[in-house]
Amino acid sequence: MGRAPCCDKASVKKGPWSPEEDAKLKAYIEENGTGGNWIALPQKIGLKRCGKSCRLRWLNYLRPNIKHGDFTEEEEHIICSLYISIGSRWSIIAAQLPGRTDNDIKNYWNTKLKKKLLGKRAPSRRARANQELGGTLAAATAGGSTAAAQALSSSALERIQLHMRLQGLYSAFSCAGISSNAPPQWPKLETTLLPNRPLPGMQPTDAIATAVSVQHHPQHLVGQTLAAAAAAASTSEVFEAEQLHPAAGANYIPGGPDQRAKLGFCSSSAEAGLAGTVEMSSSSLLGGFGYGLHDELYDFIYSRCDQSVGGAQGGVVPPLPELQCPDGSAIIGADEKFSAWTASCDHGPAGQLIQGNSVNLQDYVLGYDQ
């Protein structure tokens, strides 16, 4: 037997909200609040709407201080950085951008930012490229974990591409001697793959809990903000753990160090001596089983490396498998090859944004706190 519907579909109005409906809902909530019961609210005020619909309308459009459109460059930075590190956890990302809703950010990412950063191509070419990339990834693991590569979600591929693109761009700028003294602004995705990682195929519940580690400068507020966001995302387990293991700092990942992978971004090496750490466990952030994108990446990388280069040694990130550029122009493997390729591509505005190897979240946070 299926789940009971939250409302009577037949008697509920759907589609765009009228100004009258908006006014009714807004007036009631401003005066009385939601009353802690969205389901009953529409009946109270005579709206033929589902409670969920009312909630969505209020949260996304009617509540005070909502901003729409015109995302700033700083906001784009934050969205990209967080997307790389935690994926499509839009509510958490939205928590970093006051006035923005998860729906807004999601739409902005899907319609603009993704294309901007991953490169906009004609649909047919793009579709072909994705197909080729997927096929190449699968082929790269032939004889090994082909299934693991094939199982790599489109979101994972997207983030691999974004990561590679950003790193490629960074390398290109570094090689050119640009911005050597400029403040770091973009994340360098730091992947620390620890040894003794269980092999793919084990039960999800045994899978490694991946942690996103955001290290920050002591006086910066980003930690507080991230902490608030993470707390809101029910990651209190990690924070409690950190309090219990203060000495462990950034290296503490619940569940045992020998079965952990860490994938995230950190501030520049010039900011070494970091005092605070915020960790978000992928077991809560990336899915119920703690088996999410990072694990997919790990599976993919290691299913290849275990055979070809003997796996990771000493926490060194193995090179990504050889890939064919989406336009078919080159076979790429090592970062420098990809850098050369990306440098030759049309990066659009994103290219102007890449200047360093880290992200200065505190600047944005301070700005929005004003």
Next chain:
DNA sequence: AAATGCGACAACCGCATTATC
């Protein structure tokens, strides 16, 4: 001028989680 394609965005749907009884 009409048809078609495409991008942007609002809204819906279903699942997961949390709260309550």
Next chain:
DNA sequence: CGATAATGCGGTTGTCGCATT
């Protein structure tokens, strides 16, 4: 402690307007 209801969240769809053919 289990069942049920309410809420939160992310993916997907529908619709509208603009651009192109």
